[in-house]
Amino acid sequence: MHPAGVVSATMQASLGNGVHLALDCLQRVGSNLFVQGWLTWPQARPAPDLAVACGGATLATRLASLHERPDIQGAARNALVAKGFLLIAALDEARAATALDLVVQSGRETCAQPLPEANLGPSVADMLGQSHWRIVFDLLEAAADAPGLDWLLRAGCFGRWLDTVPLVPHGADDQHGLRRIDAIAAPSGECAVAVTLPGPMPEGTELRAVAVLPGEGGSIRLHRLQGPAALRGESLLALYGRLPPEVALPMTVPKLVVELRQPGGGSWFRTRPRALPAPAFLTTLRQLAGAAAAGDTMHSFGWLRAVLEDRQDGLAPLACPAPRALAADTPVVAVLHAIDDPFAARLVLLAAAQIERHAAEILVVGPRPAAEAVADIFLQRGRVPARTSLDLAAAARRGTYARAALVPIDTLALGDALVAGSVDALFDRRIDGAALPALLRLAAVAGTMDGAETLARLAQLLDGGAEALRFGRAEGAFGQLLGDHLAGFWRDAAPGFVATAAHAPA
Amino acid sequence: MTEAVCIVAHAHPDFSKGGGETAAYREFATLRGAGRPAALVTAAETGAGSEFILRHAADEYLFAIGGMSEDRLWWSDIADRRALVRFLAAQPVGVFHFHHLWRVGIDLVTELMEARPDARFVVTLHEMLAICAHHGQMIRTRGRELCRAFAPTQCAGCFPERTARHFALRRAAFLAVLRRFDAVVYPSDFVRGRFRDWGLVGPHEVVLENYLGDALAAFPRRVAADASLAGSFAFFGQPTPFKGLDVLVRGFALALAAMPGLSLAVFGCEREDVIRMFPEVAGALDQAGAAVSFFGRYDQAEVLDLMQTVGWVVVPSIWWENSPVVIQEAKRAGTPLVVSDIGGMAEKVRPGVDGLHFKRGSVQDLARVLRVAAGVEVFERVVGTIGDSLGQKAFLERLGSTLER
Numbered sequence: 001m002h003p004a005g006v007v008s009a010t011m012q013a014s015l016g017n018g019v020h021l022a023l024d025c026l027q028r029v030g031s032n033l034f035v036q037g038w039l040t041w042p043q044a045r046p047a048p049d050l051a052v053a054c055g056g057a058t059l060a061t062r063l064a065s066l067h068e069r070p071d072i073q074g075a076a077r078n079a080l081v082a083k084g085f086l087l088i089a090a091l092d093e094a095r096a097a098t099a100l101d102l103v104v105q106s107g108r109e110t111c112a113q114p115l116p117e118a119n120l121g122p123s124v125a126d127m128l129g130q131s132h133w134r135i136v137f138d139l140l141e142a143a144a145d146a147p148g149l150d151w152l153l154r155a156g157c158f159g160r161w162l163d164t165v166p167l168v169p170h171g172a173d174d175q176h177g178l179r180r181i182d183a184i185a186a187p188s189g190e191c192a193v194a195v196t197l198p199g200p201m202p203e204g205t206e207l208r209a210v211a212v213l214p215g216e217g218g219s220i221r222l223h224r225l226q227g228p229a230a231l232r233g234e235s236l237l238a239l240y241g242r243l244p245p246e247v248a249l250p251m252t253v254p255k256l257v258v259e260l261r262q263p264g265g266g267s268w269f270r271t272r273p274r275a276l277p278a279p280a281f282l283t284t285l286r287q288l289a290g291a292a293a294a295g296d297t298m299h300s301f302g303w304l305r306a307v308l309e310d311r312q313d314g315l316a317p318l319a320c321p322a323p324r325a326l327a328a329d330t331p332v333v334a335v336l337h338a339i340d341d342p343f344a345a346r347l348v349l350l351a352a353a354q355i356e357r358h359a360a361e362i363l364v365v366g367p368r369p370a371a372e373a374v375a376d377i378f379l380q381r382g383r384v385p386a387r388t389s390l391d392l393a394a395a396a397r398r399g400t401y402a403r404a405a406l407v408p409i410d411t412l413a414l415g416d417a418l419v420a421g422s423v424d425a426l427f428d429r430r431i432d433g434a435a436l437p438a439l440l441r442l443a444a445v446a447g448t449m450d451g452a453e454t455l456a457r458l459a460q461l462l463d464g465g466a467e468a469l470r471f472g473r474a475e476g477a478f479g480q481l482l483g484d485h486l487a488g489f490w491r492d493a494a495p496g497f498v499a500t501a502a503h504a505p506a
Numbered sequence: 507m508t509e510a511v512c513i514v515a516h517a518h519p520d521f522s523k524g525g526g527e528t529a530a531y532r533e534f535a536t537l538r539g540a541g542r543p544a545a546l547v548t549a550a551e552t553g554a555g556s557e558f559i560l561r562h563a564a565d566e567y568l569f570a571i572g573g574m575s576e577d578r579l580w581w582s583d584i585a586d587r588r589a590l591v592r593f594l595a596a597q598p599v600g601v602f603h604f605h606h607l608w609r610v611g612i613d614l615v616t617e618l619m620e621a622r623p624d625a626r627f628v629v630t631l632h633e634m635l636a637i638c639a640h641h642g643q644m645i646r647t648r649g650r651e652l653c654r655a656f657a658p659t660q661c662a663g664c665f666p667e668r669t670a671r672h673f674a675l676r677r678a679a680f681l682a683v684l685r686r687f688d689a690v691v692y693p694s695d696f697v698r699g700r701f702r703d704w705g706l707v708g709p710h711e712v713v714l715e716n717y718l719g720d721a722l723a724a725f726p727r728r729v730a731a732d733a734s735l736a737g738s739f740a741f742f743g744q745p746t747p748f749k750g751l752d753v754l755v756r757g758f759a760l761a762l763a764a765m766p767g768l769s770l771a772v773f774g775c776e777r778e779d780v781i782r783m784f785p786e787v788a789g790a791l792d793q794a795g796a797a798v799s800f801f802g803r804y805d806q807a808e809v810l811d812l813m814q815t816v817g818w819v820v821v822p823s824i825w826w827e828n829s830p831v832v833i834q835e836a837k838r839a840g841t842p843l844v845v846s847d848i849g850g851m852a853e854k855v856r857p858g859v860d861g862l863h864f865k866r867g868s869v870q871d872l873a874r875v876l877r878v879a880a881g882v883e884v885f886e887r888v889v890g891t892i893g894d895s896l897g898q899k900a901f902l903e904r905l906g907s908t909l910e911r
Contacts, residue, residue: 343675346580349613350682353620380584412671415678419685419705 010121015111018042025121035087040080048106052089060090062148129160133268137259144222170274185273186281187250187444189243194288196236206261207237211254228306233292250444277448279471308485315445321438326499334359335408337456339366344411345373354423362386365452392451396440401433408459432499446489509600510543516609518548526632529716530605549609578609595621604629630691636680645825693829694850712908717901725810728840731889735817737880740771745783750822752784757872759790770798813839821845834895842888860892
């Protein structure tokens with residue numbers, strides 16, 4: 001994972017005043033100019049700025065960077081500094097055929113080198129495939145941030161390089177000199193990577209990651225993980241980050257390209273993180289943080305608190321729908337949940353006639369055998385259709401219930417209502433079917449992607465059930481903090497799902 | 507009495523001798539004897555290959571329960587259920603009288619009610635299965651602690667593999683269907699109280715003791731005490747864990763040690779049966795020696811005869827007993843009783859009038875009460891006051907008003 005990245009220059013030129021320029025690659029790709037090479041300049045001068053000019057006018061620079069080129073020998077002997085460079089400029093199509101100059105400005109000295117009219121050297125993809133991985137990772141990270149570099153993705157410029165970066169499992173020991181690698185992701189667009197070194201971590205070690213998602217037409221999309229600074233332990237670094245909010249939730253698990261940069265070297269690998277629902281993701285993150293902190297609980301607790309604050313700020317606005325009024329004649333879908341008991345179907349049979357009076361459709365959510373037993377009651381009767389599964393993502397995408405009111409009915413509440421003679425009242429509270437996409441996002445951010453569980457949790461919450469706001473055992477201070485954090489999403493969002501009654505026309 | 511009645515029960519006494527099916531059959535026979543049209547439709551193990559509904563005798567039908575769920579409260583085989591609903595709905599009756607929902611089906615009752623909204627529905631709750639999953643006995647599954655009221659969390663304690671929610675759902679399902687009946691018949695005030703406490707209110711309720719049938723009703727009662735029987739006790743029944751035969755054997759051995767000359771006759775089982783069920787009473791049996799006699803199984807038709815050969819019938823059950831037929835039989839025979847002081851036993855045996863009470867499960871208190879009972883004066887006094895069981899006329903009057911209301 002430490003390639004040398006030695007490239008033979010295809011064109012060299014001396015620009016005077018100790019400035020020497022070599023081009024390894026020059027490619028015009030659409031309205032972009034990609035130039036990679038190296039240059040030297042006198043040690044007494046500051047590092048030069050690079051640009052491309054056309055007829056005296058400087059073209060917009062999309063990226064200009066200098067990097068180490070340890071393969072360039074002999075510069076120091078002559079009191080020169082040698083650096084590799086990478087320059088990407090916006091190529092004005094009107095001037096595409098015009099002569100271009102590479103402008104090197106170091107302090108008050110400016111010199112220019114005419115660039116060849118023809119492309120030079122390997123393709124961009126091949127060039128990057130031969131380059132040092134540190135350079136390519138920097139470019140990958142830049143491409144994730146800068147819209148002006150997205151052409152690199154569309155043109156498949158990273159493909160060759162990405163194929164050569166080792167793909168490691170999401171949880172593995174002894175990988176490429178690293179003692180342990182863990183990577184996890186949640187449908188909320190969150191990812192985390194933890195890397196354990198075989199010994200103490202050198203000062204200056206950094207962990208960075210870029211998420212790679214499929215793009216249109218076979219291309220890729222890149223997103224840099226954004227979040228609090230990585231958690232540093234004695235020999236473990238844990239990085240948490242979220243993809244930007246414009247990434248549609250729930251997110252499919254991306255591949256991560258990870259760089260562990262250390263003084264004098266680094267490690268690069270790809271991994272497909274283990275997909276976990278948000279609560280499990282955060283619980284696992286806590287374990288990773290605990291391992292990183294190695295007994296310094298305050299340190300890891302503080303970092304985790306920062307993570308929760310970050311996700312609260314970033315994700316809460318995505319999960320809250322706006323309440324909407326529904327007409328009284330909106331078709332009703334009775335959502336029967338909490339049905340995993342032999343007596344649930346028996347109760348439903350007793351209430352079937354009353355349910356059928358209100359509902360145009362029955363949706364039974366829960367474990368399959370129990371759900372089928374309940375749905376079978378309605379199939380036997382043959383009056384209204386009954387379904388036994390809720391693929392929340394598909395329903396949200398297709399708008400399956402967008403024009404319906406969902407009425408969640410807990411079988412225990414149904415039993416109480418049967419005994420009290422108040423089954424009709426169960427249909428008073430309705431969830432706006434058009435709010436399912438928001439419910440899907442809420443599930444991605446603070447629940448599981450199980451549609452039945454999600455709807456049941458919302459229903460329980462609307463019923464005032466405190467159990468709906470529990471997410472497994474709340475062990476210790478962080479468990480409680482996490483529980484409160486997740487509950488907050490649901491508590492804040494719940495009122496927005498309840499449809500209000502539309503006023504009847506006068 | 508005008509409308510015909512269809513009696514639906516969980517079993518037929520030709521195949522099993524439980525109290526519920528016997529009561530259902532006696533109701534059927536008594537109604538027909540009184541000139542009221544009636545049909546009897548009961549569950550039965552009819553064997554593979556049989557038709558689902560079989561004619562058993564005139565106006566008597568059996569239905570197979572192979573299509574029911576394991577707990578026999580629900581029909582897995584919808585075709586069977588619907589066939590039975592169609593059959594019942596087609597009966598030319600105005601009243602359906604159910605004895606038990608077990609082996610009949612909550613769903614069957616519900617569908618039949620939908621199919622025959624014109625009919626009146628009555629149910630006799632012989633036992634408390636709807637309240638208690640432990641065979642309706644309201645006694646904890648571990649130990650012999652009595653349970654006094656339904657509580658889902660306590661039920662889950664008795665059945666750790668089930669949740670409190672399950673028991674809440676179970677209650678709601680039973681309660682929802684029972685509340686749809688027009689009338690509920692209870693065999694004792696004790697059972698009525700338990701169902702009321704559990705939440706069953708709404709239907710017209712009647713406490714109506716099971717009728718013993720015309721044959722036993724016509725049997726001549728003992729009218730005078732034979733003083734020589736004062737120290738003679740008897741137990742009638744099976745040595746089940748809750749019938750208290752172990753308590754009786756040990757209590758009797760204690761009483762015998764203090765008062766030689768007492769005797770105990772056990773009808774319904776052999777000595778080996780008792781020791782197999784209660785190995786710990788072997789010593790007490792040895793100690794009692796020839797004072798304890800075992801007579802094995804007996805013919806139900808001879809029960810009053812047998813009861814009149816002893817001074818007292820002892821009912822030492824450690825569970826509540828809803829309305830024990832053995833108490834009715836003893837009262838019919840005119841034989842006073844010694845009973846546990848709880849539930850249906852305490853209700854049906856008025857202390858000092860129909861018999862004597864002892865502290866449920868207490869060997870020492872039973873021994874004390876047996877010694878008291880063996881006193882000639884007490885024996886003669888109770889023989890003179892013991893009440894009779896329900897007669898035919900009273901039974902028909904009260905049943906009729908329930909079916910017609």
